[in-house]
Amino acid sequence: MSLLELQSVTKTFTGNSLAVENVSLQVTQGELLALTGESGCGKTTLLRIIAGLEQPDGGSVYLDNQLVAGNGHFIHPQHRQVGLVFQDYALFPHMTVAKNIIFGLGSWSRTERHSRLMEMLKLVELKGFEDRYPHQLSGGQQQRVAIARALAPKPKLLLLDEPFSNLDTLLKDQVRREVSAILRLSGTTAILVTHDIQDAMSMADRIAILRNGRLLQVGVPNQLYDHPMDSYIASFFGKVNLIPVTSDGGRVNSEIGSLDLNEIGDKTGILCLRPQHITIVKDNESATLSEIIGVTYLGNCQQLELKTGGCQLWCIQPLNVKYSPGQEVNLRFDLGGAHVIWDQH
């Protein structure tokens, strides 16, 4: 059963740019969905539509089987029971941590409020911080307060807008794990907006990729990684070799040679081959000869830029062998990890 359903949601801003175009999406109870894409792709707008902070121009939004936006109906955010963790956290600077957390519990009794506060402080591991003011907390702590505040009124759905963008890289990994743990512990259904595919892959049950306001593909992380629908999505998950291929009934040909892929019929497409699926081998009859153009040191490995025929390739190698530009090497392609995106006709 889906907790949230978007049906052909469309939103235009003045200046006629389509912020969100015809997006349909379902989120099931208990799921963590990551909405991702480049900045300006409409992911934050979509999040604000779900929260009720923006009104869609077309389509409908159902929350818990209830129409909350669309067909001339609109339920204001204060009546939606959707929690939102803002990118800047939006903690009320004039209120203590405790006051912030219980802010949304106006209709609760005093004792209920207090026990919920304790519950939340325990969940986000901020016991003892309840009388501090937001400016006395670190970035990570502020964020945990923001999450606790959003979770306190027991929302049906929690939305997180770029929750890790204000944290430095060192802190980010830790906070990501903490937030994941909090969300799983509380059994919250959540949507996470992020431009960082690492956030999405490490946390989400499913990932939805947006581009120019359109939803491109939704799926579990490894499905998107291994079987991207197009080369844009393939590149979005990190460096990838995109090699044009043609199939002439049985054989697949490309600039890096004839490939052992079972594909029938005449068609063209693009082979997506991750850098780690290219290895350099000592003399081997099935290998492809290639010239090294550049070497980049990456700390734990090295990245080689190669040229084979008219084709430029990237590959990752361990540091134990030293390579230099101009050198010729033999390559072997691990086609088990490859994926071909065939052109649609």
Add this chain to the structure above:
Amino acid sequence: MISTNRLPFRIGPVSKWLIAALVVMLLLGIPIYTVIAGLFKGPGANWEHLQKFLLPDYVKNSLLLVFGTGLLTLFWGLPTAWLVSTTQFPGRRLLEWLLIMPLSIPTYIMAFTYAGIFDYTGFIQTSLRKAFGLKVLHLDILNLYGVMVIMSLALFPYVYVIARTAFLTRFRSLIEASQTLGASVTQSFFKVILPVARPALVAGLTLVSMEVLNDYGAVTYYGVTTFTTGIFHSWFSLEDIQAAIYLSATLLMTVFIILLLEKYFRGQERFYNPVLAERPLKKNRLTGSSKWMAFLCCLLPVFLGFILPLFQLAVWCLSSFADVSHIDFITTIFNSFTLAFGASAVCTAVSLLLLFVSRLQRNRVYDGLMKLSTMGYAIPGAVVAIGVLVPFLLVDKNIISLFRQLNLTTPGLVLTGTVFGLLFAFTVRFLSVAFNPVESGFEKVARSMDEAAATLGVGNWRRLMNINLPLLKGALGTALLLVFVDILKELPLTLILRPFNFNTLATRSFELASDEQMAAAAVPSLVIILVGMVPVYILNTILIKRKSP
């Protein structure tokens, strides 16, 4: 499958707030509606006479005053602003601050104080007579040119503050660039700074023109007839509402033309933002005689516009304080303070309402209407007063006749016989004074604060009270203070709309001065000035923004 039960569109609190805000905006337009409606009723019986014999003088004097005072404020304000912001000389820091102080003296107080100083019994003529005998020329300043000088002394800080801010912030790099290119200070002033500073100066001159056209006290005292005195004459002497409305309309047209001119001369620089980080300009240290020239140049307007009148008032005050009726004086102070506080509270509350709804609505049409409804500051006080008085009197008359028909004791003049009309008119005219600080306060409260509260299930009222209000404390305090002081000084509007026998410090000091009781008039005047000095320092930073139309 998803069920499609239809929920009614929530006419939630947002719409109620919107209606409240729109009603308030509609009411704020009453003076304008009155003037426009009045134009369709045709001119009154006296209009032909007015038009033929008096209007040419009104137009001529008003325009000459605007032009002459404007030029003189440039004369006082521009060189001083240039000197304090680009050079270093003895006393600069103190003078930089003192140059704003004349703003705490209302034009009408400045006017009668100078009239006293130059009077036959005043200390200038007495000391001249003592020194040279009786043959000394009689110096008459009670004329158009006198008013120009007097008003420029009270109003030049508008130009000074605006120019100084421009020199300090915007043009710092330009000044430095032109100096590294070998231009002398004077050359860079005329070739680079003045042309670039033009938009800011135009803004300052517009504020000066608005104040000149609003003035009633100074011109009356000096016997100069202008639009404002014409409106008073039509209303109080001729008792001709229509003539007053026709004059108001002509005056409004003049204001409108000035605002258009401002827009034209400002060009692209419509959003002049003075709150940039001030990194002090490297100041050119003056030496030898030039540093004393600079000192005198800055001291002169401070002396004439602040020290001398304050000294004269203090002297009068000492001589008359014992004779002042204390009960009367306390009543007057009480009236003034409660009225000013009440009106500033209303102005601040209305600003808060309008801006909060703007935040809820996020609608350009609404924001446009909101800006329009805060334009009252451009309407001269006498016009606001007439525009409020006419419809309110009508309502009062109807209330009275209704009660008579019902054989009940009539409640009297509910709107015009009480301070209600005065409060309303103050709100129309001084709303923008409160609006601008509150608006910049709102700009500092992130929108996500409101949105966070909304997603936490909190309605608009609690959001306003628990989030916006505490975060806007500083801005609201500034707004209250600024309106308070402006209303304490206000004269023409109060004179027309005050209930019978109701006196404020401003009306009292003006009436006493008109009866040639300068010494007695000095007491309430000094109270106004002293209270007015408190926020002048704050004004220094937000002055430009608050009144820019």
